[in-house]
Amino acid sequence: xxxxxQIPAALSVPEGENLVLNCxxxxxxIYNLQWFRQDPGKxxxxxxxxxxxxxxxxxxxxxxxxxxxxxRSTLYIAASQPGDSxxxxxxxxxxxxxxxxxxxxxxxxxx
Amino acid sequence: EAGVAQSPRYKIIEKRQSVAFWCNPISGHATxxxxxxxxxxxPKLLIQFQNNGVVDDSQLPKDRFSAERLKGVDSxxxxxxxxxxxxxxxxxxxxxxxxxEVNNEQFFGPGTRLTVL
Numbered sequence: 001x002x003x004x005x006q007i008p009a010a011l012s013v014p015e016g017e018n019l020v021l022n023c024x025x026x027x028x029x030i031y032n033l034q035w036f037r038q039d040p041g042k043x044x045x046x047x048x049x050x051x052x053x054x055x056x057x058x059x060x061x062x063x064x065x066x067x068x069x070x071x072r073s074t075l076y077i078a079a080s081q082p083g084d085s086x087x088x089x090x091x092x093x094x095x096x097x098x099x100x101x102x103x104x105x106x107x108x109x110x111x
Numbered sequence: 112e113a114g115v116a117q118s119p120r121y122k123i124i125e126k127r128q129s130v131a132f133w134c135n136p137i138s139g140h141a142t143x144x145x146x147x148x149x150x151x152x153x154p155k156l157l158i159q160f161q162n163n164g165v166v167d168d169s170q171l172p173k174d175r176f177s178a179e180r181l182k183g184v185d186s187x188x189x190x191x192x193x194x195x196x197x198x199x200x201x202x203x204x205x206x207x208x209x210x211x212e213v214n215n216e217q218f219f220g221p222g223t224r225l226t227v228l
Contacts, residue, residue, distance in 0.1 A: 004153070034216070043117075043202060043221040044154070089153055098144055098167065099204075099217060101153025 002027045006090055006102035013080055014110055021075040021105045023090030028068045031093040035064050035075050038087045038104070047075070047088075080109045113137065115220035117203050123226045129191035132223045136184070136205030142166075143180055144217065145188050146202040154202055160186065161209050190225075198227045 003026045013019055023033070032051050036044040048057045048064040050073070056065040063076040077084060087104040094100065116135040124130050136143050141162050146154035157176065159167040162183040171178070175194070180186040190197055200222045208215040 032216070036219075041200075041224055043200075044219040046216070046218070049216055091153070093215065098146075098156035098159055099154070101155075103151065103153050 002030075002092065002094060002097070002100045004090060004092055004100050004102040006088075006105050008105060009103065010106045010108075012108045012110065015080060015082060017080050017109075018076070018078050019080055019107070021077070021088050021090075021107070023073040023075070023102055025071045025073075025092050025100075027094070028071050029094060030068065031095065033064075033066050033073050034091050034093070034099070035062075035073075036089040036091065038089060040087075044089065077107075080107075082109050082111045085109050115203055115205055115218055117201075117220035117223055119223055120221060121224050121226075123228065124193055126195055126227050127192040129189065130193055130225065131187050131189045132201050132203075132225075134186045134188070134203030134220060136186075136203070137207075137218055140205035140207050140218075141183070142206045142209050142215070143186050144204040144206075145178060145186070146204065148200040148202060148222070150199070157188070157201075166209070193225075193227045195227050198225055200224050 007022045034049045035047040050066040061078040087106045089104045091099040091101045143160045145157045148154040157171045160180040163180045178188045202222045203220045204217040206215045206217045
């Protein structure tokens with residue numbers, strides 16, 4: 001059974017810092033991996049989707065990497081801003097199942 | 112392109128009452144999903160539809176939860192009777208292709224926050 005783990009559960013950083021969020025999964029037989037952002041009480045906003053054949057995706061200050069063989073993905077946020085404060089969720093796509101999510105990392109960026 | 116629409120955005124009910132949520136997926140998306148997200152957890156799939164047929168409802172508490180997708184477009188999720196532990200955000204998502212296929216990226220609606228008192 002696939003399990004997705006996100007470390008750390010919470011992270012506080014001052015504005016301007018570069019940071020890395022980690023996601024690990026137990027079964028490497030995945031199609032895609034997707035990173036989402038969730039603001040309090042809101043739905044999910046897709047940040048980056050990495051297909052299994054890719055190793056990374058970039059969007060603005062965000063860079064996500066995928067290493068299927070080791071069951072790991074990282075989300076790198078450059079030059080963090082207070083507006084980046086949110087919960088970041090990692091989810092994997094597998095055949096025969098719906099998205100399987102981690103519990104998320106709650107990020108707080110102070111000005 | 113319009114996104115996934117959900118209503119209501121918020122609902123507060125007493126335990127043992129019933130409640131219904133509505134979802135309108137992105138036009139042309141054949142696959143529709145309902146997820147439950149309890150505070151502090153990641154979303155968990157409740158039910159998945161392919162057009163108007165159920166693909167996976169293995170985690171749907173069928174004694175109190177029901178869902179339908181008439182005509183393969185809109186969907187409703189109902190809880191009757193509600194329990195305290197049903198307090199959660201209910202998220203609807205849709206994808207062009209079914210789970211496990213290439214280009215099956217899921218797009219999420221804003222969610223409905225349910226509070227059961």
